[in-house]
Amino acid sequence: MYKDLKQALLDLEKAGMLKRVHREVDPYLEMAEIARQAFENKGPAILFERVKGSPFRAVCNIFGTQERIDFLFRDTLEGTRTAVLFKSNPVEFFKQASLGTLLSAARTGIHSLPKKSGSIKDFVECKLSDLPQLVCWPEDGGAFITLPQVATRPSESASVMKTNVGMYRIQTSGNEYIQDKECGLHYQIKRDIARHHQKALEEGRPLKVSIFIGGSPAHTVAAVMPMPENLSELLFAGMLGGRRFRYFIHNDYLVSSDAEFCILGEIQPELKPEGPFGDHIGYYSGKHDFPYLKVEKVLCKKDAIFPFTVVGRPPQEDTLFGDFIHRITKPMVPASVPGLVALHAVDDAGVHPFCLALAHERFLPYAKAEDREPMELLKTANALLGFNQASLSKYLMIAAIEDDKETDVYDIPRFFAHILSRMDFKRDLHFQTATTIDTLDYTGAKLNHGSKLVLAAAGPVRRELRNNASDLQSLNIPGIERIEIVMPGVIAMQCNADCSLHEIETALESWTYRENYPWISLVDNAESLRELNPAKLHDFLWLTFTRSDPAKDFHGIHASIQDKHWGCEAPIIVDARIKPWHQKALTVPDSVKLRAATILAEEKIMVGA
Secondary structure (H helix, E strand, C coil): CCCCHHHHHHHHHHCCCEEEEEEEECCECHHHHHHHHHHHCCCCEEEEEEECCCCCEEEECCCCCHHHHHHHCCCCHHHHHHHHHHHHCHHHHHHHCCHHHHHHHHHHHHHCCCEECCCHHHCEECCHHHCCCCECCCCCCCCEECCEEEEECCCCCCCHHHCEEECCCEECCCCCCCCCCEEEECCCCCCCHHHHHHHHHHCCCCEEEEEEECCCHHHHHHHCCCCCCCCCHHHHHHHHHCCCCEEEEECCEEEECCCCEEEEEEECCCCEEECCEECCCCEEECCEEECEEEEEEEEECCCCEEEECCCCCCCCHHHHHHHHHHHHHCCHHHHHCCCEEEEEECHHHCCCCEEEEEECCCCCCCCCHHHCCCCHHHHHHHHHCCCHHHHHCCEEEEEEHHHCCCCCCCCHHHHHHHHHHHCCCCCCEEEEEEEECCCCCCCCCECCEEEEEEEEECCCCCCCCCCCHHHHHHCCCCCEEEEEEEECCEEEEEECCCCCHHHHHHHHHCCCCCCCCCEEEEEECCHHHCCCCCCCHHHHHHHHHHCCCHHHHEEEEEEEEECCEEEEEEEEEEECCCCCCCCCECCCCHHHHHHHHHHHHHCCCCCCC
């Protein structure tokens, strides 16, 4: 397979999947908007031959379509999936395995082991400021590297097999960073790099960090792969790349022999402000104190190419990363959490804010259908909230497969209907308050702090869900300017600034159909939301789950607390309106959009985009 990024790009170009932009482009907003428009229109990967202010070329949208991802990994995907199936379920693997499958698994295993190769002589030195100074959104705090592979080991003497590789954004300019001597390292909570950093702090030494940019496309995917703790992403990089990960050691730093760029440095004992940054949930993450590196050396290959991506409100290119990883790891997750059947972190809702799960409910197999309730489901839900990246879920909906074997976590309207028609809202809402949430989620009390909610359903259908617009005519609530049915049993209400939650609850108490529409989301009716329609499923999911904190914003009719358990009657009301402490949604000036569209058209990449 591919030795490095250049081989992969030439292969894409030969297949008609990469186009070149020959004019000079600006890394300030312009390149990012070109990348966004290319992705939105299912355009090709784009190689920028001339980048303003940089001697290096840049490339984007490499993973921008499923077709392109499948093409890049056409020779290794099945072998990798086979190896994952073996790891997750050896018995089932050997039941199904043919001789060809066994040979494929053996070849994949051989490729997974890292190989010492190359030397510092293969690189030349450059400066951070030589790299394309990519600024994706107008209020970003500086230039960022968006496709880094951040490698750390628990100590300088640790085996390369102990290496953790993650994708944590790197800020290379702005704020208080000394130009070319320091860069910010933003890692979120519950990331494996934290274990290595903690160990270094305990031992009173700086943590050496290597940041790779480029290399085989498999190296980039490996950096976002949710590997089990203490199992290196370098193994997966070799497995998916069909070629052993090449490395050498320089001054106790691990260096990827095939990377385009390598940044070597040490995490300093104090913190410095990092951000803001337009993030993948669709909002800015604010300026906060985070670790930073004292940069020792920046290495590059001759004629190096700088790969980048752009994140923002889903879907973006990272959406396809997630889909691809799900295809590979699908057998692994249920095998890792007993009782779990399927899991879906909903991309339209920003991934971590909202997760759907299907699991078994077998604690009382002898119970009559009408007496069944969530029991084993709650055990599984707790396990999920402690499992890998699923632990960052803010809202977790979990249903019993025994109630309907056709339930599908990827059919969101059907899953909502399954849950809402069966839930007992006095019993089946389970809050975790004053807990940790995703670093990028600003709906809670402060950074990394908020709440979680498990909505569990098992047992008989309790209510009929309706989907009839005429039912809404009897609702006349001051401050509500628009009411729409999103899907059966689910309503979105757009509110003006004078809207009172108390008046909404009072009106709903006497509404004839309140049991038939057990979920209501309140959203703003602001000028800034003029392009959003909360009745559309993707808008509803984004608005509801990225703008609400369960403990603060979950309400219901006749709410009560019994034995410290909160419950209510239908409907539940989610206040997903913008709060003063929320971050700004991401927007880009119309002039930048027009400039990007013009470049794509004049370069004959995407006419009329």
